Amino acid sequence: xxxxxxxxxxxxxxxxxxxxxxxxxxxxxxxxxxxxxxxxxxxxxxxxxxxxxxxxxxxxxxxxxxxxxxxxxxxxxxxxxxxxxxxxxxxxxxxxxxxxxxxxxxxxxxxxxxxxxxxxxxxxxxxxxxxxxxxxxxxxxxxxx
Amino acid sequence: xxxxxxxxxxxxxxxxxxxxxxxxxxxxxxxxxxxxxxxxxxxxxxxxxxxxxxxxxxxxxxxxxxxxxxxxxxxxxxxxxxxxxxxxxxxxxxxxxxxxxxxxxxxxxxxxxxxxxxxxxx
Numbered sequence: 200x201x202x203x204x205x206x207x208x209x210x211x212x213x214x215x216x217x218x219x220x221x222x223x224x225x226x227x228x229x230x231x232x233x234x235x236x237x238x239x240x241x242x243x244x245x246x247x248x249x250x251x252x253x254x255x256x257x258x259x260x261x262x263x264x265x266x267x268x269x270x271x272x273x274x275x276x277x278x279x280x281x282x283x284x285x286x287x288x289x290x291x292x293x294x295x296x297x298x299x300x301x302x303x304x305x306x307x308x309x310x311x312x313x314x315x316x317x318x319x320x321x322x323x324x325x326x327x328x329x330x331x332x333x334x335x336x337x338x339x340x341x342x343x344x
Numbered sequence: 345x346x347x348x349x350x351x352x353x354x355x356x357x358x359x360x361x362x363x364x365x366x367x368x369x370x371x372x373x374x375x376x377x378x379x380x381x382x383x384x385x386x387x388x389x390x391x392x393x394x395x396x397x398x399x400x401x402x403x404x405x406x407x408x409x410x411x412x413x414x415x416x417x418x419x420x421x422x423x424x425x426x427x428x429x430x431x432x433x434x435x436x437x438x439x440x441x442x443x444x445x446x447x448x449x450x451x452x453x454x455x456x457x458x459x460x461x462x463x464x465x466x
Contacts, residue, residue, distance in 0.1 A: 214383060224433040228441045229425065239414055247410075323451075 216236035218284075218340045219274050226336050230270040233322075237314045244311070255311035258298065262314045265291050269333065285337050292330035295319055299327065306340060345460045346395055353388045354450040360385055361446035367439045374430045374438040382442065385449065386423045392453075393420050396460075406460045415459060419452040 219227050241259035247255055265287055270286035299318035302309050312321060319326030360381050367378070393416055399405060406412040426445030430438045 220433060221435060221437050223438040224429070224435075224445060225440045228444055231429075232422075232444075235418065239418065243411060243414070313426055 217276055218281075218336070222332075223273070223336055223340065227270060227274045227331055229325070230266060230273060230333070233314070233326070233329070234263065234266040234270045236322075237266050240314070252309075252311035255309055255313055258315075259313045262291075262294060265294060266314075273333070273336075281337065281341065282311075285334075288330050288333035288337065291326075291333070295326050295330065345392070345399075345416065345457055347390065349392045350453055350457055353385065353392060353453050356385050356388060357446050357449040357453075361443050364442040364446060366438050368436045368443060371409075371436045372439060373434050373436070374427075374442055378439065378442055379427060379431070382423050382427050382446075385446070386420075389423070389449070407462050408459060412456065412459045413455050415452060418447065419456065422448060422452070427450050 202269060217223070221313065237259065241256065241263040242254075244256040244259055269287035269291060272280045272287055295315045295318060298313060298315035301307050302316040309316065314322060314326050318324060363381065364374075364378060367374075396405070396412075396416060400409065422445055426441055430441035430445075432438070432439070
């Protein structure tokens, strides 16, 4: 990851729009923290008490995978990575909205917490706003042919 | 865990976040003073880690040691990695990474304290 960013720094004009420069620097950092946090949480849940709430813990693992894919795809250049990042961020947004709504309204009994429960309240609602910034950033860094 | 260390870490980290935020508003790069500042917070985190390990070995640690240690490692690694990531971006956005990391640290430390006190797991 560093080679890319270091070469980007040498550009005095800042003309190069790479996905990890400018605001993308912060965005990828936030995604990375969520990727690590969600992965660790899912691993812990699945390894120590999977039988308590298999659905919720599998959902935790799914959310973790989405964050990992989004982080990696956002930090790489190229049109293919852009599309993968877009897919991951859209899935993330749908995930947080659906899981958030289900947990807030209690239509389905959800016995355990995930990153997306109550729209990510346990994480300062960052999971709710993150995909919005992700989409805005992807729109701005769309590769020009 | 040692209360005074928790207060020191949360206080210094929030102070650091505020300082870095001012730099973001003023459109400043992440410069050397911010490396030193992060070093101070990191030093406190390392002291806390050593103290926690000593207490866990000598006396009695949290009931969920695996969870505690994974949080502890994440907490200790966060600032160095964030610094590395931030310094490569020579703009206010590099500094903003430091603001974010310095806000995550207190959240993690409070969580660490909860796990230590035996709050239910994640």
